[in-house]
Amino acid sequence: MKSINTSHWILSSVAAALIAACSPAQNTTSTSAAPHDAEPAQEAREPEAATGFSDKQVVVSDRYMVTAANPHAVEAGYKVLKAGGSAVDAAIAVQAMLGLTEPQSSGIGGGAFILYWDNEEQKLYTVDARETAPMEATEALFLDEDGNAPSWIEAVVGGRSVGTPGVLRGLELAHDKWGKLDWQPLFADAIDMAEKGFEVSPRLAKLVESEINPGVKKMPTISDYLFPNGQPIEAGSTLVNQDYADSLSLIAEQGADAFYQGPLAKDIVDAVRNSPIAPGVLSTQDLAEYQAVIREPVCDAYRQYQVCGMGPPSSGGLTTLQTLGILQNYDVSSWSVNGETFAHHFTQASRLAFADRNQWIADPDFVSVPTAGMLNDDYLAKRAKQIDENDMEKAKPGLYLKPEYEQDIAYELPNTSHMSIVDSEGNVISMTTSIEMGFGSTVMAGGFILNNQLTDFSLTPMDKAGRKIANRVQPGKRPRSSMSPTIVLNESGSQVVHALGSPGGSRIINYVTQTLVGLIDWDLNMQQAIDLGHVTNRNDYTALEKGRDIAELESALEKRGHEVKVIDLNSGVHGITVLPNGQLQGGADPRREGIVMGQ
Secondary structure, eight states: OOEEOSSSEEOSOOOOOOOOOOOOOBOOSOOOOOOOOOOOOOBTTBOOOOOOOOOOOOEEESSOEEEESSHHHHHHHHHHHHTTOOHHHHHHHHHHHHHHHSTTTOOTTSEEEEEEEETTTTEEEEEEEOOBOOTTOOTTTTOOTTSOOOOHHHHHSSGGGOOBOOHHHHHHHHHHHHOOSOSGGGGHHHHHHHHHOEEOOHHHHHHHHTTSSTHHHHSHHHHHHHSGGGSOOOTTOEEOOHHHHHHHHHHHHHOTHHHHSSHHHHHHHHHHHTOSSSOOOOOHHHHHHOOOEEEOOEEEEETTEEEEEOOTTBSHHHHHHHHHHHHTTSOGGGSOTTOHHHHHHHHHHHHHHHHHHHHHOSOTTTSOOOHHHHTOHHHHHHHHTTOOSSOOOSOOOOOOSSOOOOOOOOOOOSEEEEEEEEOTTSOEEEEEEEEESTTTTSOEETTEEOOOGGGGSBSSSBOTTSOBOTTBOOTTOOOOBOOOOEEEEOTTSOSEEEEEOOOOGGGHHHHHHHHHHHHHTSOOOHHHHHHSOOEEOSSSOEEEETTSGGGGGHHHHHHTTOOEEEEOOOOOOEEEEEOTTSOEEEEEOTTSSOEEEEO
């Protein structure tokens, strides 16, 4: 039985806290290495090229720490923490820099989900800064004249896919409540680097050259920026973005209002509505009326901990907790790390959780989400009994609160970014931020790329029987997401133990859940847990990470009836562990170019 208080689900029974045992650590301020070359093995709907795997070591510090997907962004956040800033202050600096140096993944033209631990209050907050559908949008936004949904690339590129950006309003809300430093200086490093130029990273250059998003070459503004003189930007070259510097300067001086009202807002709307491909319906009123929302976190017991995540409209928290709730019925710690038994049971638990996710989760302001039923211990125990020694194939939703219908069509794509931050006062941020597809909608305004998050809605509003789909497009509605920023608390809910999250489209949920199993069941440190070879199943097929030890399970899982694909699984997990003695241990995903810094 679970009940809600003002901050989180109260757990009826939890044991004493255990902290993951750690292997020898390097006490340093950063980890980074040049990725090894790797050939991409991509699926049509996951067009993010792999850019290599580099060995990284766990980082230890005593006072504060930041880890994120780009070294320049981490350095900007570190400087803020060193100057006495809060975790929120550092997050603003990190996000501003990510929008410049990692523009394919996130930026001020997108949205975010923020988990914030207030250490003085000993309370967890979540901020929903997810994009919203324009008020002129209809359920038929993506349908042609015959009522058919487009292919993914036809849906993604252009102004039609752009939702009202939310990240700046979310950061502003957080800064108003928990910021320590003034707003304006937090943008200084990003402004300076945008004006002077930054060195293009090998990852960014490779993603541009690979043309992961064909809209990049078709849309004139972004094409001019990333293909100067018709040639893709090269690693090591200097890229200047004066338009972005001007936009950030305006936002730094005038606050988030400068983005949501006035000339910059008009430029955004003009770019969307006059897009050369698939013009959209975003209006200045949509921007002016956008609000970020503080929502209740969703938390549940896993072993000796409280695992907390973002509730709807993100499906990340609930689906992670359902997967863990099913695995709770097994002695996972007795299984070999990333062995066959684990991979089989993990994929089956994920199948069951994704079946419920696809059926029930949507914007809670529009749809009644059966959260309590989905996390009921008896229900999850019954779901666990459906797992046997062979792949169950397509799992069905387990609740019977609504009629079963055809699952929706939504194109959740893998380009996103995650940051984890702990400040000197013990406040913690776990923030996942996204523009959705690699390079978003490819619509640019003010030097930044606008999201294509409306493709996270079901592109078709009804099932084959004519029943309305929960995650359909509606004016002002927030599309379902898989972003899974996570904070793990101790027994009493009084202390953060882990903070983590990842990009990866709908695979985010599996990446985060597997990392949590590594931390909690197998006593791995943060870097070791992040390094684990990935296995995913979104109630479709079992994917094993190409080039990692786990790929050796292909034959064994096929004998159990799994449809197996060995492919690149490009997570970007960045996390921090808070040890009982107050020390911090940070890890950065070796599949990306991020680092950890702390003191």
